[in-house]
Amino acid sequence: MTDLMKFALENWVLILAALASGVLLLLPSLRGGGGAGAVGTTEAVRLINRERAVLIDVSEPEEFAQGHAAGARNVPLNSLQGAKELPSNKQLPVVIMCSTGARSSRAAGELRKLGHERAIALAGGLKAWREANLPLEKSAAA
Secondary structure, three states: OOOOHHHHHHHHHOOOOOOHHHHHHHHHHHHHHOOEEEOOHHHHHHHHHHHHOOEEEEEOOOHHHHHHOOOOOOOOOHOOOOOOOOOOOOOOOOEEEEOOOHHHHHHHHHHOOOOOOEEEEEHHHHHHHOOOOEEOOOOOOO
């Protein structure tokens, strides 16, 4: 029996643990499904300030009116296609957000299909925005 086989047999638990931890580390990137994943609030603010990114909130109008990121445009998820609030310059970064980040990932994928190649979701959504103490505003209900 070779030394390598002997080592593997004696340390199979360690090898299994190493493989499992590797899979767990790769899982989030595999789950993100094609294209860019999501950005945190720091990167979102950098994109807005330095690259003139447009902030799109895909929440329903009632949710949006209760509170949203300052400067965000409301484009509900089901009305993305043909929305006039989207930037006409498809090269601009578009940061998509919703209340928790669940809908924004789907919206970012949809926008990329519509030609907005730099559409990216905000990880954690409005909840993360609030936790980072970033500016919020409310609007009158529609």
